[in-house]
Amino acid sequence: MKNPYLPIPMVVKKACVETSDRMLRTLELGFENEEDEKAFQFIPGQFCELSLFGKGEAPFGIASSPTEKGTLKFTINKAGVVTTALHQVEEGTPIGIRGPLGNGYPIERFEGKNILVIGGGFAFTTLRSLIVYLLQPQNRSKVKDITVIYGARMPGLLLYKQELEAWTKTNDLKLVVTVDAGDKDWKGKVGLVPNVLEEVAPASENTYAVICGPPVMIKFTFPKLEALKFPYERIYTSLEKRMKCGIGKCGRCNIGHLYVCKDGPVFSYDQLAILPKDY
Amino acid sequence: MKFEPLKLNKNEFQSFLKELAKDHDLFAPVRLAEGVSVYRRIDSTDEIDLDAFNPQKPLKELFFPQSEAMLRFEKVENRHRVTSADQIKKPRVVLGARACDIQAVSILDDVFLGKEYTDVYFLKKRQSTTLIAFACNSPLSTCFCASTGGGPFDRKGSDLFFIDLGESYLVEPLTDKGKALTQSTLFVKASQHDIAFASELEKKAVQKTDASLPMEGIEKKLDQLMESRFWDRVHEKCIGCGVCTFLCPTCHCFDIVDEAVNEQGQRVRNWDTCLSSLYSLETSGHNPRPSGRERTRQRVMHKFNYFPKNFKKIACVGCGRCIIYCPVNFDIRQVIQDAQKGEVSKNP
Numbered sequence: 001m002k003n004p005y006l007p008i009p010m011v012v013k014k015a016c017v018e019t020s021d022r023m024l025r026t027l028e029l030g031f032e033n034e035e036d037e038k039a040f041q042f043i044p045g046q047f048c049e050l051s052l053f054g055k056g057e058a059p060f061g062i063a064s065s066p067t068e069k070g071t072l073k074f075t076i077n078k079a080g081v082v083t084t085a086l087h088q089v090e091e092g093t094p095i096g097i098r099g100p101l102g103n104g105y106p107i108e109r110f111e112g113k114n115i116l117v118i119g120g121g122f123a124f125t126t127l128r129s130l131i132v133y134l135l136q137p138q139n140r141s142k143v144k145d146i147t148v149i150y151g152a153r154m155p156g157l158l159l160y161k162q163e164l165e166a167w168t169k170t171n172d173l174k175l176v177v178t179v180d181a182g183d184k185d186w187k188g189k190v191g192l193v194p195n196v197l198e199e200v201a202p203a204s205e206n207t208y209a210v211i212c213g214p215p216v217m218i219k220f221t222f223p224k225l226e227a228l229k230f231p232y233e234r235i236y237t238s239l240e241k242r243m244k245c246g247i248g249k250c251g252r253c254n255i256g257h258l259y260v261c262k263d264g265p266v267f268s269y270d271q272l273a274i275l276p277k278d279y
Numbered sequence: 280m281k282f283e284p285l286k287l288n289k290n291e292f293q294s295f296l297k298e299l300a301k302d303h304d305l306f307a308p309v310r311l312a313e314g315v316s317v318y319r320r321i322d323s324t325d326e327i328d329l330d331a332f333n334p335q336k337p338l339k340e341l342f343f344p345q346s347e348a349m350l351r352f353e354k355v356e357n358r359h360r361v362t363s364a365d366q367i368k369k370p371r372v373v374l375g376a377r378a379c380d381i382q383a384v385s386i387l388d389d390v391f392l393g394k395e396y397t398d399v400y401f402l403k404k405r406q407s408t409t410l411i412a413f414a415c416n417s418p419l420s421t422c423f424c425a426s427t428g429g430g431p432f433d434r435k436g437s438d439l440f441f442i443d444l445g446e447s448y449l450v451e452p453l454t455d456k457g458k459a460l461t462q463s464t465l466f467v468k469a470s471q472h473d474i475a476f477a478s479e480l481e482k483k484a485v486q487k488t489d490a491s492l493p494m495e496g497i498e499k500k501l502d503q504l505m506e507s508r509f510w511d512r513v514h515e516k517c518i519g520c521g522v523c524t525f526l527c528p529t530c531h532c533f534d535i536v537d538e539a540v541n542e543q544g545q546r547v548r549n550w551d552t553c554l555s556s557l558y559s560l561e562t563s564g565h566n567p568r569p570s571g572r573e574r575t576r577q578r579v580m581h582k583f584n585y586f587p588k589n590f591k592k593i594a595c596v597g598c599g600r601c602i603i604y605c606p607v608n609f610d611i612r613q614v615i616q617d618a619q620k621g622e623v624s625k626n627p
Binding site for chain 2: 001002003004005006007009032053054055056057079080083092094096215240241242244245247248249250251252254256257262276278279
């Protein structure tokens with residue numbers, strides 16, 4: 001029988017620092033065994049437990065898209081013991097992963113709909129996965145307009161800058177990047193995400209909203225979505241909690257009777273409305 | 280009944296255990312100190328303490344140990360050699376478990392043997408274990424198994440059921456696994472008199488067990504109380520030590536940590552408690568359950584609201600350990616009664 005606690009062996013193929021404060025680093029991991037790679041089927045929004053033997057495990061959303069074959073990307077915020085160690089690993093370092101875990105974004109519901117993606121700060125990781133996935137020509141034809149609003153505190157803190165650059169040049173999506181405070185080189189928008197959302201004001205009709213960001217951004221953006229008449233069942237978010245097992249056993253990440261690890265991490269707002277505010 | 284009830288003279292009990300020990304690892308309550316006994320693997324039959332009412336640490340420990348190695352790892356030529364530490368060498372027999380603890384293990388089955396993911400560590404121990412239950416002839420004042428769907432003579436989940444008749448045991452084989460342990464000539468057919476006496480003991484024990492706790496509709500009642508000021512009062516007394524969760528036979532939260540030197544060592548899981556502030560504290564400093572109010576609510580809700588939502592049963596078997604061992608006399612029975620009324624009558 002398969003042991004769900006046994007990590008898949010991976011190796012660091014590439015590592016790069018994303019932000020000017022050097023707190024965010026993206027690791028690109030390759031599979032050690034071909035059969036593991038074949039068996040690893042995921043959808044955007046799912047996550048993995050990254051494992052550094054001797055340090056421990058921590059959960060991270062998969063930042064790469066299923067359409068990007070060969071490697072998996074994770075963007076890691078340096079905060080605790082495991083994440084600090086993950087900031088020190090070099091190319092060639094062996095790493096274990098368990099996954100894919102969790103439910104992921106409800107991709108099949110997006111068919112024939114407009115998609116509004118709202119991201120803030122380093123919560124943009126699984127949103128990147130979603131956007132790259134939707135931009136693949138075959139998938140792109142299945143959804144209508146894609147609008148992406150992405151905000152960070154400062155230009156230096158934006159993730160995936162080269163891709164943002166490329167996305168501004170395509171007609172496949174409308175990208176609005178904003179920062180709370182610009183610097184002398186910043187030519188883009190300055191303003192908070194909720195205000196920018198109001199300005200851009202995409203129609204809520206036939207549209208799904210996916211929103212990920214720091215609690216304070218969610219708190220002020222959510223009323224704007226309500227004002228735009230987005231129904232709760234068409235607003236999705238991805239939650240984080242301090243989880244351990246990732247498979248609904250260890251009990252740490254429950255919100256009411258649901259577990260963020262296996263019933264989430266993606267929830268719709270009508271689901272969250274009836275749960276205790278334990279997050 | 281599938282099998283005929285048998286009888287084992289107490290003089291023959293030692294011989295029975297010796298027979299069992301030939302091809303089983305035996306586990307039974309062992310007395311560590313005054314009033315403290317735990318389930319341990321026994322080498323000699325003298326170690327068994329069947330007088331203790333119920334071991335301080337519950338039966339779950341034999342399937343979900345307080346601390347358990349999951350993986351062992353070492354670094355070899357820049358790669359990790361990882362092995363699963365889930366081996367069980369011999370079939371196991373557990374002796375002397377009470378009905379409440381056995382009911383609790385079946386509750387843990389729902390968690391660990393779930394459809395999507397199977398916890399191999401729990402499963403292997405469960406599959407290789409035969410459970411010999413002992414009936415409770417004298418339940419304590421803190422027992423309320425009769426209120427939680429069980430009873431002092433409840434046979435559900437046992438393979439073999441022993442009833443103490445004084446000079447002998449009435450032995451009821453309940454499963455093929457249990458029956459297989461009674462093949463020796465030590466067991467004789469029980470007489471009508473023995474059977475009648477056992478059922479008299481059962482009646483007395485059942486009468487003594489508190490069946491009055493109003494469990495009906497508790498899930499719905501707690502739904503209504505979720506955001507209530509009720510919890511402001513309930514949690515006041517609790518000091519968050521977590522002993523109720525550690526000694527609870529159904530609590531199953533755990534933490535996973537690595538114990539290693541130079542990337543050689545083991546990944547271990549340890550019992551954890553939702554009553555600790557560290558349990559939910561995130562690295563950012565954010566704590567989704569910032570005070571005792573949310574944490575006490577979590578403990579009560581998980582047992583009587585969340586678990587029933589997921590598995591159609593409450594996660595409490597009325598063993599009373601959380602009442603006996605609480606340093607501040609927090610009483611879960613009072614919380615249930617108050618929740619049903621929707622107000623805190625006195626400090627639980």
